[in-house]
Amino acid sequence: MNLLITNCIIFTNDEKNSILKGHAVAIAGTAISEIGPEQDLIQKYASYKIVDAAGRLLMPGLVNAHMHSYSTFARGLALQQAPQNFHEILQFLWWRLDSALDEKSVYYSAAVPAISAVKHGVTTIIDHHASPNAIDGSLDQIEEAMSLLGLRATLCYEVSDRDGPESCKNGLRENERYIRKCAGMRKSNEDHLYSAMLGLHASFTLADETLAHASEIARVNDRGCHIHVLEDSVDDQLTREEFGSGVVQRLAAQEILGPKTIAAHAIHVTAPEIDLLAETDTIVAHNPQSNMNNAVGRADIFELIARDILVGIGTDGMSADLWPDIRTANLLHKHHTGDSNVGWNEIQAMTLKNNPRIYERVSGQKVGRIAAGHAADVILVDYFPPTPLTRENIWGHFLFGVADAPVDTTIINGRIVMQNKEIAGLDEESIAAHATECAESVWQRFSS
Numbered sequence: 001m002n003l004l005i006t007n008c009i010i011f012t013n014d015e016k017n018s019i020l021k022g023h024a025v026a027i028a029g030t031a032i033s034e035i036g037p038e039q040d041l042i043q044k045y046a047s048y049k050i051v052d053a054a055g056r057l058l059m060p061g062l063v064n065a066h067m068h069s070y071s072t073f074a075r076g077l078a079l080q081q082a083p084q085n086f087h088e089i090l091q092f093l094w095w096r097l098d099s100a101l102d103e104k105s106v107y108y109s110a111a112v113p114a115i116s117a118v119k120h121g122v123t124t125i126i127d128h129h130a131s132p133n134a135i136d137g138s139l140d141q142i143e144e145a146m147s148l149l150g151l152r153a154t155l156c157y158e159v160s161d162r163d164g165p166e167s168c169k170n171g172l173r174e175n176e177r178y179i180r181k182c183a184g185m186r187k188s189n190e191d192h193l194y195s196a197m198l199g200l201h202a203s204f205t206l207a208d209e210t211l212a213h214a215s216e217i218a219r220v221n222d223r224g225c226h227i228h229v230l231e232d233s234v235d236d237q238l239t240r241e242e243f244g245s246g247v248v249q250r251l252a253a254q255e256i257l258g259p260k261t262i263a264a265h266a267i268h269v270t271a272p273e274i275d276l277l278a279e280t281d282t283i284v285a286h287n288p289q290s291n292m293n294n295a296v297g298r299a300d301i302f303e304l305i306a307r308d309i310l311v312g313i314g315t316d317g318m319s320a321d322l323w324p325d326i327r328t329a330n331l332l333h334k335h336h337t338g339d340s341n342v343g344w345n346e347i348q349a350m351t352l353k354n355n356p357r358i359y360e361r362v363s364g365q366k367v368g369r370i371a372a373g374h375a376a377d378v379i380l381v382d383y384f385p386p387t388p389l390t391r392e393n394i395w396g397h398f399l400f401g402v403a404d405a406p407v408d409t410t411i412i413n414g415r416i417v418m419q420n421k422e423i424a425g426l427d428e429e430s431i432a433a434h435a436t437e438c439a440e441s442v443w444q445r446f447s448s
Contacts, residue, residue: 002047002414003049003051003414003416004042004049006041006051006052007054008058008380009056009385009389010023010059010370011059011060011394012369013352013356013369014369014370014371020035023037024037024042025378027411029191029376030375031375032373032376034372051419053380056380056409057383058380059379059381059402061378062355063122063126063312063359064125065354066312067113067316067317067320068129068130068317069109069125070106071318072109072113073438073439074094074317077446079092086295086296087234097442100446101133102442103141104438105442110127111145115423116321118149118410118417119407120322120407121323121381121410123367123379124151125320126154126285128199128264132160132163132171136170136173139196142155143194149423152194152412153194153195154196155178156196156198157175159171159198159206159214160201160205161210168207171199172213172214172217175196175198175199175217176217179196179198180221183196183221191375191413195363195364195365197218197224197225198214198226201227201228202229203250204235204247208243218256219255224260224283224362226262229247229248229251229263229266230267231264231265231296232267232268235247246270246273248273248277249273249276257280257282258281260361261282262358264316265287265291265296266299269300283361284304284311285313286313287314288313289318292328298333301329310354310357311354312355313325313350313354322351323403327399329343356368376412377412378411379407380409381406383402385401
């Protein structure tokens with residue numbers, strides 16, 4: 001269906017942060033075709049379905065640069081033993097939880113955050129999945145769940161040696177299978193919503209042979225890797241003890257790094273390691289809420305950005321909604337440095353410019369801008385500016401106004417997914433009920 005969005009304030013997210021009034025946006029199929037004066041476009045596209053925005057803010061959908069959908073079933077889960085450090089958080093919570101997932105729970109753990117994403121204006125997710133007792137086809141289950149919403153995503157399976165050689169082998173195979181599946185789908189349909197990376201847990205849980213195999217799969221298929229890098233100092237400590245190398249140096253030697261690879265966190269990186277990330281043009285995903293929640297430290301995003309490293313922002317499974325992490329990033333760095341002026345431009349760039357650039361790098365698809373030729377992933381927000389809205393002050397409006405405003409309409413790939421705050425044809429209550437049933441089984445396995 002072709003759409004014409006009228007009666008809106010348009011934030012294009014171009015290099016000038018242009019704000020357009022009295023303009024309309026034409027969507028032909030899956031892509032934005034034209035932005036122009038409203039009356040001109042109404043006449044030119046008389047056959048298009050009109051979406052009257054009723055004065056709302058029209059902006060590109062958000063991109064979540066690092067997400068763990070499977071974390072859904074951690075919500076409300078009581079731990080039998082309180083972790084004392086990050087390594088114990090992994091051992092007592094996350095590694096036990098992902099081992100408790102089965103095929104059905106993988107599906108519902110992805111469906112629930114997909115709904116939340118659409119409701120909060122996130123139209124694209126880069127997801128990182130783990131379910132060592134339900135590996136085969138797990139990425140298909142996530143894709144199927146996200147397809148309920150038409151959510152755009154890049155998926156991967158988290159390979160690790162922590163669950164033994166067979167699990168590691170199966171994880172590599174699942175990544176390779178899904179990478180090839182997505183490549184085949186993209187050949188027949190360039191607008192296919194799903195793409196793939198090669199997922200890896202963290203250096204200290206990955207043998208040299210595993211890294212070599214992963215690197216080869218990524219190279220042959222022209223894909224990047226999605227890996228946790230120095231989220232906590234334990235990554236460095238155990239990597240050096242086991243492999244006699246620093247984390248980033250080891251990943252560089254195994255050719256894991258590169259312009260299509262995402263290094264999540266990068267908190268405990270040294271100056272030489274930042275040099276390597278910059279030299280290899282590796283992407284970094286900052287996850288402020290999760291980092292604070294786990295008390296693992298603060299990434300020096302300013303030094304990373306100063307070295308021209310492409311730094312984006314994700315949620316690390318805390319939520320599918322990106323807005324809380326955006327605000328947290330704005331506050332965290334001010335609080336930590338004792339400087340109320342830091343981070344304004346950097347976090348704006350990470351959210352609005354870098355996240356779409358990251359997705360284009362890893363998927364090949366242009367998102368995050370209202371411009372002709374870009375994917376028609378846009379949202380209408382119930383934001384009616386109480387003060388002048390200009391390209392110079394848009395970020396202040398975003399942080400202290402748009403972040404609190406409900407999303408009324410979400411359009412992904414030219415399809416209206418949500419309108420008037422309702423997702424047509426989706427039984428959210430039923431999905432939540434099925435998810436609850438799954439959670440009870442997952443929690444039983446977790447406890448045993």
